Amino acid sequence: MRGLEEPGPGPRATPCGCVKPALETGNLLTEPIGYLESCFSAKNGTPRQPSICSCSRACLRIRKSIFNNPEHSLMGLEQFSHVWILFVFHKNGHLSCKAKVQPPRLNGAKTGVFSTRSPHRPNAIGLTLAKLEKVEGGAIYLSGIDMIHGTPVLDIKPYIAEYDSPQNVMEPLADFNLQNNQHTPNTASQSDSKTDSCDQRQLSVCDEPQPHHSTKEKPKCPEDRTSEENYLTHSDTARIQQAFPMHREIAVDFGLESRHDQSSSMSEEQIGPYGPEKSFSGKGTDKKLERVEGAAVLQGSRTETQAMTPHLPAGRADGAPRSVVPAWVTEAPVATLEVRFTPHAEMDLGQLSSQGESDIGQASFKYFQSAEEAKHAIEAVLSADPRSVYRRKLCQDRLFYFTIDIAHVTCWFGDGFAEVLRIKPASEPVYMMDPVGSLVSLGS
Numbered sequence: 001m002r003g004l005e006e007p008g009p010g011p012r013a014t015p016c017g018c019v020k021p022a023l024e025t026g027n028l029l030t031e032p033i034g035y036l037e038s039c040f041s042a043k044n045g046t047p048r049q050p051s052i053c054s055c056s057r058a059c060l061r062i063r064k065s066i067f068n069n070p071e072h073s074l075m076g077l078e079q080f081s082h083v084w085i086l087f088v089f090h091k092n093g094h095l096s097c098k099a100k101v102q103p104p105r106l107n108g109a110k111t112g113v114f115s116t117r118s119p120h121r122p123n124a125i126g127l128t129l130a131k132l133e134k135v136e137g138g139a140i141y142l143s144g145i146d147m148i149h150g151t152p153v154l155d156i157k158p159y160i161a162e163y164d165s166p167q168n169v170m171e172p173l174a175d176f177n178l179q180n181n182q183h184t185p186n187t188a189s190q191s192d193s194k195t196d197s198c199d200q201r202q203l204s205v206c207d208e209p210q211p212h213h214s215t216k217e218k219p220k221c222p223e224d225r226t227s228e229e230n231y232l233t234h235s236d237t238a239r240i241q242q243a244f245p246m247h248r249e250i251a252v253d254f255g256l257e258s259r260h261d262q263s264s265s266m267s268e269e270q271i272g273p274y275g276p277e278k279s280f281s282g283k284g285t286d287k288k289l290e291r292v293e294g295a296a297v298l299q300g301s302r303t304e305t306q307a308m309t310p311h312l313p314a315g316r317a318d319g320a321p322r323s324v325v326p327a328w329v330t331e332a333p334v335a336t337l338e339v340r341f342t343p344h345a346e347m348d349l350g351q352l353s354s355q356g357e358s359d360i361g362q363a364s365f366k367y368f369q370s371a372e373e374a375k376h377a378i379e380a381v382l383s384a385d386p387r388s389v390y391r392r393k394l395c396q397d398r399l400f401y402f403t404i405d406i407a408h409v410t411c412w413f414g415d416g417f418a419e420v421l422r423i424k425p426a427s428e429p430v431y432m433m434d435p436v437g438s439l440v441s442l443g444s
């Protein structure tokens with residue numbers, strides 16, 4: 001009999017002659033399902049998380065080499081509002097072997113790679129939650145993305161809040177004590193409410209729906225609702241039983257989530273040291289993130305992250321969090337910036353969009369619907385301070401360039417602000433083109 005430590009069936013040769021390791025070894029030979037066409041042409045200026053720039057856009061066409069009829073693979077997907085995109089950080093240059101990284105958002109502080117969303121990780125796999133704008137034939141159109149043009153995409157999965165967000169699981173059922181029909185309050189202290197145990201428990205509730213329990217005494221739902229609304233009744237539990245195949249319905253029934261309210265759970269899920277400027281306290285991306293005294297310990301390149309009081313989500317009567325994000329993420333020392341445009345840059349932007357309208361050979365925006373939208377995207381990118389730590393600390397006076405759609409943006413950073421100086425047509429606009437044509441240069 002084969003021992004567990006043996007790697008299983010040996011490598012097999014594919015028809016093309018290359019060696020294909022068996023799945024059992026975990027050495028998966030990936031084949032991109034498509035290559036992303038994105039409004040961001042290079043890493044510079046690409047948002048560090050999808051929620052930073054909600055109007056950033058991309059298109060993904062499923063390759064015919066994956067499925068003869070790519071549109072078949074997308075059947076049903078149009079019914080979802082958001083999708084997970086798994087992709088390769090193909091422009092990393094090499095695989096990273098650093099156990100600790102210095103995310104820009106921590107301004108030089110180090111932390112373990114697996115506690116971050118750093119692109120520099122052992123397997124160079126990225127995970128982005130994007131808004132699904134539309135499905136058209138064998139292509140999907142996305143917004144709210146943080147991936148560059150040409151990114152090899154490995155997989156698409158629907159975002160299902162009831163599976164994917166601890167904020168949306170039916171915790172009241174799990175907390176209900178079978179023996180005496182008493183609701184057991186979640187008395188988790190901060191130390192025993194670590195993400196693992198907390199989230200694991202909650203997710204298993206969702207994955208494996210539990211039989212409902214009769215409720216002589218009405219348990220309280222730990223949501224931010226009136227006490228009356230929080231009660232589970234017999235009819236509620238009956239509804240839950242019926243609704244379990246459709247977890248969304250459960251959440252909606254209990255006011256946990258609605259289709260148009262996914263941004264909040266999304267942002268909390270996506271937060272990492274590279275994450276958005278949102279926190280459980282409700283600070284949005286557009287608002288200034290205040291510098292927090294406690295986070296100052298993170299300043300300095302030698303510094304490492306320290307255990308700080310986790311930022312607990314508000315809205316639960318018993319104060320117990322459904323997911324925990326450390327304060328060094330939510331209260332990172334890098335502030336959001338005010339974004340200004342010089343009159344010259346405003347004029348450039350106007351010209352860039354009007355050139356397209358008058359059709360004098362200059363391409364107009366490919367991804368943005370208007371100059372206003374392009375401006376909004378530029379503002380979103382810059383307000384999150386896209387500079388590297390090195391540039392932020394040592395090259396403060398240097399100009400910063402990035403390309404978004406057909407706009408090549410030049411700006412500089414001052415104390416607490418970014419100023420756009422010039423917007424010119426990009427020399428190589430990011431076209432949304434046939435993927436076969438666009439792939440040649442990617443070396444696929």
Ligand SMILES: C[S@@+](CC[C@H](N)C(=O)[O-])C[C@H]1O[C@@H](n2cnc3c(N)ncnc32)[C@H](O)[C@@H]1O
Pocket residue numbers: 043044046047048049050088089090091092117118119125126127128129146147148150151152274
């Ligand atoms: C911090 S990562 C986060 C990506 C994803 N949301 C995640 O959590 O895995 C986003 C950054 O990766 C970089 N990036 C995006 N696409 C890339 C690619 N194809 N290759 C290398 N780096 C990429 C950009 O600089 C972008 O700001």
